[in-house]
Amino acid sequence: xxxxxxxxxxxxxxFISKHSQVKAVDGVDFEVQPGxxxxxxGESGSGKSMTSxxxxxxxxxxxxxxxxxxVTFEGTDLLKLTERQxxxxxxxxxxxxxxxxxxxxxxxxxxxxxxxxxLIRHRKLSKAxxxxxxxxxxxxxxxxxxxQIVDEYPHQLSGGMRQRAMIAMAMACQPKLLIADEPTTAxxxxxxxxxxxxxxxxxxxxxTAIILITHDLGxxxxxxxxxxxxxxxxVVESATADAVFDDPLHPYTKALxxxxxxxxxxxxxxxxxxxxxxxxxxxxxxxxxxPRCTLAQESCHQKMPELRExxxxxxxxxxxx
Amino acid sequence: xxxxxxxxxxxxxxxxxxxxxxxFSLMHLMxxxxxxxxxxxxxxxxxxAKVIAQRTANAGLNLSWPQQYVNWxxxxxxxxxxxxxxxxxxxxxxxxxxxxxxxxxxxxAELIILIIGIPVGVxxxxxxxxxxxxxxxxxxxxxxxxxxxxFALFLIFLFSFTLNWLPxxxxxxxxxxxxxxxxDRIQHLILPATTLALPSVAYYTRLMRANTxxxxxxxxxxxxxxxxxxxxxxxxxHVLRNAIIPITTQFGFDxxxxxxxxxxxxxxxxxxxMGELTINANLNRDxxxxxxxxxxxxxxxxxxxLFADILLxxxxxxxxxx
Numbered sequence: 249x250x251x252x253x254x255x256x257x258x259x260x261x262x263f264i265s266k267h268s269q270v271k272a273v274d275g276v277d278f279e280v281q282p283g284x285x286x287x288x289x290g291e292s293g294s295g296k297s298m299t300s301x302x303x304x305x306x307x308x309x310x311x312x313x314x315x316x317x318x319v320t321f322e323g324t325d326l327l328k329l330t331e332r333q334x335x336x337x338x339x340x341x342x343x344x345x346x347x348x349x350x351x352x353x354x355x356x357x358x359x360x361x362x363x364x365x366x367l368i369r370h371r372k373l374s375k376a377x378x379x380x381x382x383x384x385x386x387x388x389x390x391x392x393x394x395x396q397i398v399d400e401y402p403h404q405l406s407g408g409m410r411q412r413a414m415i416a417m418a419m420a421c422q423p424k425l426l427i428a429d430e431p432t433t434a435x436x437x438x439x440x441x442x443x444x445x446x447x448x449x450x451x452x453x454x455x456t457a458i459i460l461i462t463h464d465l466g467x468x469x470x471x472x473x474x475x476x477x478x479x480x481x482x483v484v485e486s487a488t489a490d491a492v493f494d495d496p497l498h499p500y501t502k503a504l505x506x507x508x509x510x511x512x513x514x515x516x517x518x519x520x521x522x523x524x525x526x527x528x529x530x531x532x533x534x535x536x537x538x539p540r541c542t543l544a545q546e547s548c549h550q551k552m553p554e555l556r557e558x559x560x561x562x563x564x565x566x567x568x569x
Numbered sequence: 570x571x572x573x574x575x576x577x578x579x580x581x582x583x584x585x586x587x588x589x590x591x592x593f594s595l596m597h598l599m600x601x602x603x604x605x606x607x608x609x610x611x612x613x614x615x616x617x618a619k620v621i622a623q624r625t626a627n628a629g630l631n632l633s634w635p636q637q638y639v640n641w642x643x644x645x646x647x648x649x650x651x652x653x654x655x656x657x658x659x660x661x662x663x664x665x666x667x668x669x670x671x672x673x674x675x676x677x678a679e680l681i682i683l684i685i686g687i688p689v690g691v692x693x694x695x696x697x698x699x700x701x702x703x704x705x706x707x708x709x710x711x712x713x714x715x716x717x718x719x720f721a722l723f724l725i726f727l728f729s730f731t732l733n734w735l736p737x738x739x740x741x742x743x744x745x746x747x748x749x750x751x752x753d754r755i756q757h758l759i760l761p762a763t764t765l766a767l768p769s770v771a772y773y774t775r776l777m778r779a780n781t782x783x784x785x786x787x788x789x790x791x792x793x794x795x796x797x798x799x800x801x802x803x804x805x806x807h808v809l810r811n812a813i814i815p816i817t818t819q820f821g822f823d824x825x826x827x828x829x830x831x832x833x834x835x836x837x838x839x840x841x842x843m844g845e846l847t848i849n850a851n852l853n854r855d856x857x858x859x860x861x862x863x864x865x866x867x868x869x870x871x872x873x874x875l876f877a878d879i880l881l882x883x884x885x886x887x888x889x890x891x
Binding site: 304306308331335336337338339340343344346348351352353354355356357365366369370401403414417418 | 786787788789791792793794795796797798799800802806807810811814884885886887
């Protein structure tokens with residue numbers, strides 16, 4: 249296989265205060281291939297958003313800290329760069345879009361300025377050129393009256409339009425990697441489909457790899473080439489999307505698949521996983537899923553299982569399979 | 570925008586009308602009148618009672634209150650604020666001397682407030698809970714807790730009495746060749762303006778610090794960082810542009826307040842402004858002057874509020890003009 253675009257090794261992001269240490273991301277490994285879509289799935293609190301912020305080195309300080317690991321992007325370890333070098337990567341070779349398009353745009357700056365400033369920063373364009381390119385970018389994400397939109401403010405746009413504007417902003421410098429943290433969660437279902445289609449077509453046009461973070465398995469099935477399943481700040485299963493959907497191995501992944509409602513099946517109750525995600529402040533010893541796992545045995549509560557390669561390219565963190 | 574301002578200006582008229590009624594009533598509820606104060610206690614005037622009665626009649630004070638009010642309003646609409654009982658001069662002349670002095674003092678104080686308050690607040694927020702933040706926050710709480718007249722006395726003691734660096738009285742030095750020069754005027758302005766500004770400097774610093782901190786944790790600031798913008802651009806274009814909005818509103822409200830708030834400080838620094846004029850007029854029941862000064866203070870506050878709204882509308886695109 250070709251050299252991966254992004255290689256994450258043993259990434260650990262902790263929130264450290266005087267009295268506690270919260271292991272939000274606890275030794276995560278994965279790879280993103282050029283031009284492919286990696287889906288990261290998990291419940292709220294599984295550490296997927298913190299993982300994505302760690303890749304951009306935007307973990308909220310001063311408590312949040314990347315304590316260990318390597319994030320190798322196009323051959324350089326991002327964690328070893330200075331803040332200034334890192335800011336040359338952000339928005340340029342790596343773009344990011346966020347969950348809440350309502351709050352992720354600056355309310356007092358025109359949409360055109362917010363897109364254009366990326367180009368001014370990284371492409372050294374003049375203000376006029378940046379505005380011209382912003383219009384083109386807005387048109388490419390599907391705004392018919394882009395000339396007017398550049399001079400409008402975010403509050404004049406709908407949620408779906410704002411997310412498109414966010415995408416235009418993140419794609420302005422044609423990054424090699426786009427990190428999308430729950431890009432469709434806050435949108436209506438029909439708008440969700442439009443935004444996903446847009447991301448797909450931009451990927452095909454520019455060859456941009458995407459890390460798609462979501463808790464929606466339907467979105468993963470639609471978009472992802474590879475899948476990483478996260479639980480309690482760790483990777484519990486990773487493989488190609490086909491392998492994960494056809495042959496899930498980890499009990500957590502299996503339980504997730506079973507809780508997808510199927511429209512033509514007549515079920516009285518929607519299957520769910522009992523219990524809640526453990527708090528990152530006090531994880532159980534042993535396997536972190538064991539307290540909710542129907543298959544758990546005595547040994548599961550004692551020893552943390554390793555991530556093992558059970559089939560070629562299919563990794564699972566469970567000793568029972 | 571222009572029609573918005575015009576509509577707002579017209580909207581001030583009912584408020585002003587109510588203010589004039591209240592001021593007029595309160596003033597007449599005060600015991601005594603100007604001529605009793607001026608003449609009644611003077612042993613050198615014979616037939617004091619007769620003189621008082623005549624002067625009272627001349628000034629129209631024995632008409633009914635509604636009649637007096639109507640007369641005053643009619644004169645006001647003709648630009649005539651009446652004649653001071655005490656000084657025997659048109660009120661407009663007295664105010665023409667006093668108002669510029671007070672406005673100069675208030676604007677200088679506002680300048681000091683903004684020039685110190687905003688940068689210090691931003692710098693504190695940028696290095697929150699570090700040495701500079703903690704030490705200046707302590708100073709700010711101290712400045713905000715101590716009343717202005719205490720500072721006035723302290724600063725006069727230190728800079729005028731002990732060090733003899735700055736004058737503590739009036740607007741110009743009398744009987745010297747450089748009297749009334751710009752430098753001379755600025756020297757006289759420093760102490761009163763600083764005293765007037767100090768508590769507000771502290772308040773604005775705290776306000777700016779809190780606003781900036783709040784904006785720092787907004788999603789759009791994270792977006793700005795995720796775009797790779799330099800930290801200076803994130804701070805000045807994305808954070809400050811938002812954090813300054815509540816400050817401008819507060820600033821507008823305070824302009825009117827500072828003009829009125831200088832009354833006591835003007836007494837301490839013998840600053841010949843509206844404060845001195847107001848206090849003297851009230852002590853001597855100089856009705857035309859009381860009415861005029863109170864009206865001007867009210868207009869200042871109303872215009873300040875209007876100014877604040879216009880500033881807000883011009884800085885925050887989410888505010889509509891209707």
